[in-house]
Amino acid sequence: MVPRYLIACFTLLALATSAQAQKKLGESTFAHIDTIAADTFQGRLAGSEGGYAAANYITKILADHNVTPAGDGSYFQLFSKVYPNCRNIFGIIEGSDAELSKQLIAVGAHYDHVGFGKNRDSGPIHNGADDNASGTATVLELVKHFSKKKNRLKRSLLICFWDSEEQGLIGSKYWMEHPTVEVSRIVFKVNIDMVGRLDGDTLELQGHRSMHGLEPILDEANQGLEIKLDYVWTMVANSDHWPFINAGIPGFMFHTGLHKEYHKPEDDPETIDVEGLGKVGLLTRRFLTHLGTAETTPQFRKESLTEKQPRN
Numbered sequence: 001m002v003p004r005y006l007i008a009c010f011t012l013l014a015l016a017t018s019a020q021a022q023k024k025l026g027e028s029t030f031a032h033i034d035t036i037a038a039d040t041f042q043g044r045l046a047g048s049e050g051g052y053a054a055a056n057y058i059t060k061i062l063a064d065h066n067v068t069p070a071g072d073g074s075y076f077q078l079f080s081k082v083y084p085n086c087r088n089i090f091g092i093i094e095g096s097d098a099e100l101s102k103q104l105i106a107v108g109a110h111y112d113h114v115g116f117g118k119n120r121d122s123g124p125i126h127n128g129a130d131d132n133a134s135g136t137a138t139v140l141e142l143v144k145h146f147s148k149k150k151n152r153l154k155r156s157l158l159i160c161f162w163d164s165e166e167q168g169l170i171g172s173k174y175w176m177e178h179p180t181v182e183v184s185r186i187v188f189k190v191n192i193d194m195v196g197r198l199d200g201d202t203l204e205l206q207g208h209r210s211m212h213g214l215e216p217i218l219d220e221a222n223q224g225l226e227i228k229l230d231y232v233w234t235m236v237a238n239s240d241h242w243p244f245i246n247a248g249i250p251g252f253m254f255h256t257g258l259h260k261e262y263h264k265p266e267d268d269p270e271t272i273d274v275e276g277l278g279k280v281g282l283l284t285r286r287f288l289t290h291l292g293t294a295e296t297t298p299q300f301r302k303e304s305l306t307e308k309q310p311r312n
Contacts, residue, residue, distance in 0.1 A: 022225075025141060026278030032137030033196065034269050036111070037129035044128060045115025046164035046171075047083040054111050054136075055087050058161050061140050065147040067091035067159060071180050079174045082167040086112075089161035090180055093146050095292065097154035104181065105153075105291055106251070107142060107190040107284075108160025109135030110171065110240055114263055124265035129272055131262060134196030135254075136161060138281050145285060153292025158186065162240045165193075172240035176247060188291055188298045189251030190284065191241035197256045198276025202230040203283075204255040207241050209233070209304040211250035221286035225279050233309045250300045254280060 035041075035057065042050030059075045070090035071077040077088040089111075095101030113128030127133070143159055145151050158181060164170035176183070188211070195203070208214050208231050215231060222229060236242070241251045256276070261267040291298065 022275065022278035022282055024278070025281045026274040026276070029137045029141050029277045029281055030269070030272060030274045032140050033129055033133045033272055036136060037127040037133040037269050039125050039127065041127070043115040043117075043126040044111060044113040045083070045120070046112040046167060047080075047085040048115055050115065051112055051163065052087070055089060055161070055163075058089055058111060058136065058140065062089075062091045062143060062159065065143055067093055067143060067147060070158060077175065077178070077180055079171070079178075081170045081174065082164060086163040086171065088163050088171045088175055091143075091159045092181070093143070093152070093157040093159065095154050095156040096152045100154040101156045102185060103155045103187045103297065104158040104185045105155055105188045105190065105288065106158040106160055106186050106244065107139060107192070107288065108162060108240065109139045109192045110162040110165030111136045112163050112166055112171075114166050117263070117265070126263065126265050127268050129267050129269045130196040130256075130259070131194050131267060132165070134194060134272065134277065135192035138192050138195055138277065138284065141281055142284060142288070146288070153289065155187070155292045157288070157292070160240075165240055169237065169240055169243060172243045176243045183247065183249075186244070186249050189241050189244035189249055190288065191239055191251065191253040192284065193239045193253050193255055194258075195254050195256050195280045196272040196277060197259055198227070198280060199273045200276075201257065202228040203280060204230045204232050204257060205252050206232045206238070206255060207235055207245055207252035209235065209307075210245045210252065210301055212299045212301055214250075214252070217290055218283075218287060221283055221290060225283055227279055227283060235304065245305075248300050248302070250298050254284065256280070
């Protein structure tokens with residue numbers, strides 16, 4: 001029998017290690033936000049010079065970590081809908097299992113914002129630190145983690161950075177109409193949109209009803225992090241997980257909620273909860289690790305699209 005004092009020592013060591021990992025991850029995630037949400041990126045309006053600068057920053061990190069391009073012959077998929085010259089970004093981190101690697105877990109975030117707001121060419125810059133430099137930065141840190149050989153999953157990861165989300169999910173809808181990989185390979189979609197304002201409050205999960213047995217997996221991944229998880233009942237077309245769910249692919253969005261700086265010039269890096277970033281990042285790592293190594297494939301709940309919320 002292991003003495004109780006040794007068990008206590010092991011527990012304290014594990015907690016200290018976890019806290020250190022959270023701190024390190026939060027700081028490295030914030031460093032991306034500090035870059036992407038700087039005035040030099042001019043609010044990352046879809047198709048703009050600032051948007052192109054953000055895209056180039058993203059693709060350099062993908063290339064530096066040997067992520068396989070999965071766009072139209074490169075990392076990019078070009079499209080012109082509301083605005084011209086927009087660019088979705090895609091890469092694949094290959095899984096380690098000969099069979100399961102044929103399946104893809106799509107994980108992504110939109111990297112565009114609203115530029116100068118209502119005054120498209122003048123006025124205060126809307127940097128969008130939370131919306132959605134925070135999601136973009138979180139996905140970039142996932143790339144750095146899962147691209148390491150020791151962290152490779154059995155299933156492959158499809159890394160997605162969406163453009164023109166702010167105009168009505170244009171980039172993700174366009175990709176579903178013009179996919180750059182076989183849609184049938186995708187077994188789950190994780191969307192990370194505005195996760196920079198945890199501040200001890202709740203982390204919303206929108207779309208969780210689209211998969212059987214999702215809550216216990218996330219509750220287990222949350223052990224030691226103690227994030228307040230809000231399993232939101234409503235499922236609406238409010239971000240880039242929706243085109244996947246609407247196509248019968250299970251998925252959800254991580255979201256720390258709207259705030260008074262939403263779509264305003266004040267959504268700057270100094271408003272970001274760095275500690276919360278680390279917690280959300282670790283939760284996402286753990287969830288993807290489970291999903292990427294599980295023997296069973298996620299199953300879509302068709303009834304999630306039509307069922308009514310039970311009365312209390």
